[in-house]
Amino acid sequence: MPFSNQQGGSAPRRVVFAVLLILSIVLVTVYGREGADGVVHSAQNAVMSVTGQVGRVGAGIGGATGAVGDAVADATANPSTLTGLREQNEELRRLVAEAEEYRQEAERLRDLLDMRKVSGVTGPTAHIIGRSANAWDQSITIDLGKAAGVESGMTIMGATGVLGQVVRTDENSSTVRLLSDPNSGAAVMIQSTRANAIVRGSLAGLLYLEDLEEDQIPEVGDVIVTSGLGGSYERGLIVGAVVSVNRTPSNSTGSIIVAPNDDAAMLEEVIVVFNAPDVAAAEKAAEEKAKKAAEEKAAAEAEAQASYMDEEGEGYYDDGYYEEYDAGYDDGTAGGEGE
Numbered sequence: 001m002p003f004s005n006q007q008g009g010s011a012p013r014r015v016v017f018a019v020l021l022i023l024s025i026v027l028v029t030v031y032g033r034e035g036a037d038g039v040v041h042s043a044q045n046a047v048m049s050v051t052g053q054v055g056r057v058g059a060g061i062g063g064a065t066g067a068v069g070d071a072v073a074d075a076t077a078n079p080s081t082l083t084g085l086r087e088q089n090e091e092l093r094r095l096v097a098e099a100e101e102y103r104q105e106a107e108r109l110r111d112l113l114d115m116r117k118v119s120g121v122t123g124p125t126a127h128i129i130g131r132s133a134n135a136w137d138q139s140i141t142i143d144l145g146k147a148a149g150v151e152s153g154m155t156i157m158g159a160t161g162v163l164g165q166v167v168r169t170d171e172n173s174s175t176v177r178l179l180s181d182p183n184s185g186a187a188v189m190i191q192s193t194r195a196n197a198i199v200r201g202s203l204a205g206l207l208y209l210e211d212l213e214e215d216q217i218p219e220v221g222d223v224i225v226t227s228g229l230g231g232s233y234e235r236g237l238i239v240g241a242v243v244s245v246n247r248t249p250s251n252s253t254g255s256i257i258v259a260p261n262d263d264a265a266m267l268e269e270v271i272v273v274f275n276a277p278d279v280a281a282a283e284k285a286a287e288e289k290a291k292k293a294a295e296e297k298a299a300a301e302a303e304a305q306a307s308y309m310d311e312e313g314e315g316y317y318d319d320g321y322y323e324e325y326d327a328g329y330d331d332g333t334a335g336g337e338g339e
């Protein structure tokens with residue numbers, strides 16, 4: 001009896017299997033022959049869409065479950081573990097802040113190095129360690145002094161131009177009076193015209209260009225550089241550019257404002273100028289070189305005029321030949337046909 005029951009139950013399964021097999025073959029055949037818009041393809045896309053949505057829902061549930069698990073783990077962590085994690089987080093933040101500080105400092109020092117290359121000045125880099133707090137005394141304090149070779153009268157530069165001048169030195173620090181100070185004054189010149197002038201500071205922190213003749217008034221945008229006159233500043237260093245020229249009937253030369261290239265309030269490092277290129281000597285050497293070249297050119301042109309080919313190509317005429325040729329006319333035998 002058990003065997004007969006087993007035989008009777010297997011027949012329906014075989015029928016189902018045969019039907020499914022035949023159906024699969026039919027579906028495969030239809031799938032291969034129909035186009036992308038066929039019934040079987042459409043059914044396949046619908047099933048895949050549904051299963052995709054189910055998968056995304058499952059992923060969201062899994063992520064939420066993971067977050068809940070992390071929260072539970074954090075809540076059940078012992079105090080020493082949480083303290084260690086907080087300390088690590090604070091250390092990472094500190095390291096990131098230090099790295100950013102180093103990056104900014106490296107960028108500022110690179111700008112100072114570029115200024116050294118452009119201007120040709122030499123001298124150490126100093127850090128600004130103090131600033132004045134009032135308009136009557138516009139100065140800064142740097143961390144280099146007598147021990148580093150800093151002396152009163154030395155020029156101080158930023159990354160893009162002159163800032164001021166050392167007025168007092170201690171063993172390990174120095175005070176620098178800024179160009180913008182009301183008591184500051186520097187001999188300068190307009191770079192394009194070479195006209196000499198004086199730039200002075202003011203309570204407002206502006207630089208004013210003074211002591212100019214009426215026919216020497218600069219234009220907005222003209223670059224102002226130190227002239228070296230009086231020995232207060234090295235020659236040829238950039239001060240700034242003219243940003244305003246306002247003439248009035250009572251002031252024929254007008255009020256001329258110069259914007260400094262560097263803003264001391266934004267700087268942290270400066271250059272103490274120990275040596276600057278001898279601009280005056282370089283200009284004199286260039287003038288002498290140009291004069292010598294002009295003399296050589298004039299001599300070459302004179303020589304070319306004194307020695308050239310004659311029209312018949314018989315040779316070069318020179319001064320001696322001219323004298324002999326001309327002398328031949330006296331006896332009628334040279335320089336022409338004989339009688």
